[in-house]
Amino acid sequence: NAGVTQTPKFRVLKTGQSMTLLCAQDMNHEYMYWYRQDPGMGLRLIHYSVGEGTTAKGEVPDGYNVSRLKKQNFLLGLESAAPSQTSVYFCASSYSRGTLEAFFGQGTRLTVV
Amino acid sequence: GQQVMQIPQYQHVQEGEDFTTYCNSSTTLSNIQWYKQRPGGHPVFLIQLVKSGEVKKQKRLTFQFGEAKKNSSLHITATQTTDVGTYFCAADGGKLIFGQGTELSVKP
Numbered sequence: 001n002a003g004v005t006q007t008p009k010f011r012v013l014k015t016g017q018s019m020t021l022l023c024a025q026d027m028n029h030e031y032m033y034w035y036r037q038d039p040g041m042g043l044r045l046i047h048y049s050v051g052e053g054t055t056a057k058g059e060v061p062d063g064y065n066v067s068r069l070k071k072q073n074f075l076l077g078l079e080s081a082a083p084s085q086t087s088v089y090f091c092a093s094s095y096s097r098g099t100l101e102a103f104f105g106q107g108t109r110l111t112v113v
Numbered sequence: 114g115q116q117v118m119q120i121p122q123y124q125h126v127q128e129g130e131d132f133t134t135y136c137n138s139s140t141t142l143s144n145i146q147w148y149k150q151r152p153g154g155h156p157v158f159l160i161q162l163v164k165s166g167e168v169k170k171q172k173r174l175t176f177q178f179g180e181a182k183k184n185s186s187l188h189i190t191a192t193q194t195t196d197v198g199t200y201f202c203a204a205d206g207g208k209l210i211f212g213q214g215t216e217l218s219v220k221p
Contacts, residue, residue, distance in 0.1 A: 042214045045209065
């Protein structure tokens with residue numbers, strides 16, 4: 001099993017450019033999450049999804065959009081990248097609320113210049 | 114919204130010393146999870162606590178969930194260099210919210 005796969009692993013964007021981060025899981029999980037990690041800030045939830053076709057805002061949703069058209073995929077979009085979006089992005093998935101463990105992808109390191 | 118506060122932010126210990134990180138919430142939690150992230154890695158699940166007053170052990174790690182289900186702690190006995198990393202608590206209330214994490218460094 002691949003688990004949770006994020007693509008790309010690294011990316012450099014210019015301010016104003018757009019991009020999409022892809023998260024794919026092969027565990028038939030219902031819940032998927034996107035987090036950003038910045039030094040001293042822990043993991044902050046951007047958006048999440050509780051099932052195919054659903055999305056919801058997390059703690060820091062501004063500047064990001066998401067889509068969950070297929071159960072196994074969760075896409076994170078940046079329409080107009082800003083330097084403040086320089087971060088490491090993690091995707092995670094879990095079966096459902098209150099059940100054991102979220103599985104994380106390896107992360108995407110994004111730099112916006 | 115749901116918030117989880119974690120302290121301390123950093124902890125530097127000598128190998129063999131004990132280590133504790135604390136997690137606090139202003140609201141009652143249905144459950145709490147703990148994760149470890151090694152430097153340069155991704156968070157990895159350690160354990161989930163569900164019951165009031167629950168205590169679970171994994172070798173040198175002891176996890177506690179408060180009686181009021183508003184706080185939790187992770188205690189490591191006799192730290193080793195392999196314990197280095199950042200430890201996070203996470204509250205699962207429909208959306209998985211993480212604390213700020215405690216970064217542990219261990220001096221040999």
